[in-house]
Amino acid sequence: MTTKKSLTLVGDGSKGARIHDIVKAPANTPWAKARQQSWDASEPATVYYTPETLADGTPCSAVTVILRTKGCHWWWSSGCTFCGYFNDTRDDVTNEDLHAQWAYAKTKFDDFKGHAMVKVYTSGSLLEDREIPVAFQETVLRDCQTLGKELIVESRCEQLTEEKLAWATSINTSFAVAIGLEAYDDEVLRFHVNKGFTTKSWDRAVANLKKFDIRVKTYLMFKPPFMNEADALLHGVKWIEDVAEQSDEISVNPMNIQRGTIIDRLHRHNEYRPPWLWSLVEMIRRAHPTIHPKDTGNGGEGQVSRLIVHPTAGGRVRGAHNCGACDAHVVAAIERYAVSGELQEFEGLACECEKAWAEEVALEHALPTPLGISKPRRGNVLDALRAP
Numbered sequence: 001m002t003t004k005k006s007l008t009l010v011g012d013g014s015k016g017a018r019i020h021d022i023v024k025a026p027a028n029t030p031w032a033k034a035r036q037q038s039w040d041a042s043e044p045a046t047v048y049y050t051p052e053t054l055a056d057g058t059p060c061s062a063v064t065v066i067l068r069t070k071g072c073h074w075w076w077s078s079g080c081t082f083c084g085y086f087n088d089t090r091d092d093v094t095n096e097d098l099h100a101q102w103a104y105a106k107t108k109f110d111d112f113k114g115h116a117m118v119k120v121y122t123s124g125s126l127l128e129d130r131e132i133p134v135a136f137q138e139t140v141l142r143d144c145q146t147l148g149k150e151l152i153v154e155s156r157c158e159q160l161t162e163e164k165l166a167w168a169t170s171i172n173t174s175f176a177v178a179i180g181l182e183a184y185d186d187e188v189l190r191f192h193v194n195k196g197f198t199t200k201s202w203d204r205a206v207a208n209l210k211k212f213d214i215r216v217k218t219y220l221m222f223k224p225p226f227m228n229e230a231d232a233l234l235h236g237v238k239w240i241e242d243v244a245e246q247s248d249e250i251s252v253n254p255m256n257i258q259r260g261t262i263i264d265r266l267h268r269h270n271e272y273r274p275p276w277l278w279s280l281v282e283m284i285r286r287a288h289p290t291i292h293p294k295d296t297g298n299g300g301e302g303q304v305s306r307l308i309v310h311p312t313a314g315g316r317v318r319g320a321h322n323c324g325a326c327d328a329h330v331v332a333a334i335e336r337y338a339v340s341g342e343l344q345e346f347e348g349l350a351c352e353c354e355k356a357w358a359e360e361v362a363l364e365h366a367l368p369t370p371l372g373i374s375k376p377r378r379g380n381v382l383d384a385l386r387a388p
């Protein structure tokens, strides 16, 4: 009698579990399912307003509407290694629900009166028909056009075809698209981020956006998984240089650890430390001449792009952080630079921990340490060593 041979060394020959189901789809765990069902599908995830800058550099106020959606189609089949957006989604959201959420946001902010800009985020791509019903895409585009608001939407690259953009611009003549490119490096996109698209697809998408005169905002990720601090710094600067000419705005997101993601597992296993705030300061210093060749600050002559670094959860263990004593000052300086575009913001910043950071970066340059030598957590070293 012959039995079917298992290809694995262990197990009974039955079909193996997919790694996706074990590691990459915490969306299927009981806690995540319960959380998803707890959301009210007729209300947006959140609506708030922040100070912003219009395309021409004028300061303004912007309402951000984060909609409760089905989430990102790339997440359904695979997903980026750091993306925790699935935590905020509900897979049964309908067209009517989305319209109700939009009406809620408009009512709450009185048809966005007093706010010149509206950002509509969907935990995925607004212009992706598999995620967002076309009727709802049209409502958002049309309403913002009618109300005279600058609209910003997020999208992956594959949706930004000439056909789709021709349709969108026939409804709204002035909007910007933010693309989560993360890294201008195919190896990093594939093996560190699991992005599911390449730099070529970003090039194509940007060329299409330019054809329709649509503004481009590029998100880059600082210190993706499986990368040490020194490499993150080298890459971070290079990617800014690579995309600056093509991007009206570059927003660098320093890694912050979101629940249930691959990076969350690495972090909990002490195999990843979120970036140092000092690295962000150094990255800005090195990239500044590319963005402001004449060193004139935001809105000044010769500005190539706008560079924004916003350390989400800055100063916390799960966000970009330093020693704990200097974090608030350094985060504040980084935030100020996003507004002013002037390096003077960093003058006078100093702390003992800067030496430890510089030493780490120097050692990582000299030693083959792909995962880095950073202490994964701050706090008492003995406690960290004793931790399971």
Ligand code: SF4
Pocket (backbone or CB within 6 Å): 072, 073, 074, 075, 079, 080, 083, 084, 085, 123, 124, 156, 180, 195
């Ligand atoms: S493409 Fe964006 S929304 Fe989709 S999994 Fe990646 S980071 Fe998340």
Ligand SMILES: [Zn+2]
Pocket (backbone or CB within 6 Å): 322, 323, 324, 325, 326, 327, 351, 352, 353, 354
């Ligand atoms: Zn410090």
